Amino acid sequence: MSEKDFIPSPYTNTIENGSFEWSAPSNIALVKYWGKLGKQLPANPSISLTLNNCKTITKLGFEKKANDGKFSFDLLFEGQPKESFRPKIEKFFERVEEYLPFLKDYHFTIDTQNTFPHSSGIASSASGMAALAINLMNLEKELNPEMTEDYFNQKASFLARLGSGSACRSVKGKVVIWGEHVETDNSSNLFGVEYQDVNLAFANFQDTILLVDKGEKQVSSTVGHDLMHGHPFAEQRFAQAHQNLSKMKAALATGDLDAFIKITESEALTLHAMMMTSMPYFILMKPNTLEIINKIWEYRTKTALPVCFTLDAGANVHVLYPENVRSEVLEFIKNELVGYCQNSQYICDEIGTGAVKIN
Known part of the structure; x- marks a missing residue:
């Protein structure tokens, strides 16, 4: 079209x-x-x-x-x-x-x-x-x-x-x-x-959003997108996104949570790497963002539960996990991660279906 x-x-x-x-x-x-x-x-x-x-x-x-x-x-x-x-x-x-x-x-x-x-x-x-x-x-x-x-x-x-x-x-x-x-x-x-x-492993997938920093971003997304023009790693990044999309489709189709985790976390960090290597360069993660990431990695190693993170172009952390481990992961979030959130704020969300007309 x-x-x-x-x-x-x-x-x-x-x-x-x-x-x-x-x-x-x-x-x-x-x-x-x-x-x-x-x-x-x-x-x-x-x-x-x-x-x-x-x-x-x-x-x-x-x-x-x-x-x-x-x-x-x-x-x-x-x-x-x-x-x-x-x-x-x-x-x-x-x-x-x-x-x-x-x-x-x-x-x-x-x-x-x-x-x-x-x-x-x-x-x-x-x-x-x-x-x-x-x-x-x-x-x-x-x-x-x-x-x-x-x-x-x-x-x-x-x-x-x-x-x-x-x-x-x-x-x-x-x-x-x-x-x-x-x-x-x-x-x-x-x-x-x-x-x-999409495999049933991702049905009712959970996203708990940790509000690390509620302030306005110091760099707008529009400015950030524009900095990819002439970025030294732009072409490699665009090629990587095409490859990762193929891998992500396969992971979603087969229910491969390990592959899903690897691609999701790598993509989040790559996004921020692009910001850190543009000219001008900038860092939107905060110290508490990194603390949370390290805690998630430690928890996943210790428990073998399929929990991972992703980031937008900001400091907040989206914690992604299947519904069948919800109670354990929420306990971990409340005990170990909420302290890194601004005013201890977080939002519990899950996969939805799109726009809905309200009668």
Whole structure:
């Protein structure tokens, strides 16, 4: 498919006003995307677990207006006006207007909230942009009732990506691949695709997120991605991501937890190695991040339980493990890891299925 496939034909229906409400989850990449091309396209493919509890809930109200050539919207975050979000939404609307030509025909009220604490150090751009994109697709489906479910999900993922790259992995599926990959049918740089060949060993997989540092990152993801241009190790990294995605698919399909652990932890450390070796260079891990990693390694050696870590572009640690060892691992987290978290805060999450419409 190409971008042109998402430019709609003239709409067959009209709607004056109404509202929709959707939730969309955050996700955690196992094989990381780091480096952008063109309009929010990934320099390498990635694969992620969709989360269940950490999500954004967005209600989109809309009312027909005269098309005066301008976007018109009010923004509420947790019930309060949030003007600081306006530039990001304005930029998003500019990027997607070609694909959603109705945007200037309506005044929108975007009322959004997160189920996780604001500024908790969990990226909300993925869940937030996915929730907004899927609401807008709901309106387009009203204008074009013939739309298929597959097209709806693909285009929602495509639009979400134009708001925040990783948001395309928050629309549909427990495990999602984004980026062209020679060994993955239908893989695309334009949208995420669900990977369905997942062994029962990963059913109800757990992710306990340790909030090591809730402060704002000193380097934005956008800046970090840009630093891959001209990075001395970029080409090797992109090739490694393709290889690791093939290995990760095999591990997920066969239930090979040992391989899953090796690839997941290696990918997390490689992401941070790219940051430490870019110019300018930066370190987003904190001393407590390293303490937690070492404790997880010690615990795994001692108990032989299949528990591992991954990291986003920040200091927080995602502890991943199967549901059947949940009680032992949570005991370990409470006894040995919570002390390294800011205000002893952590969030218990698990694998989810993607965006959900709220009636």
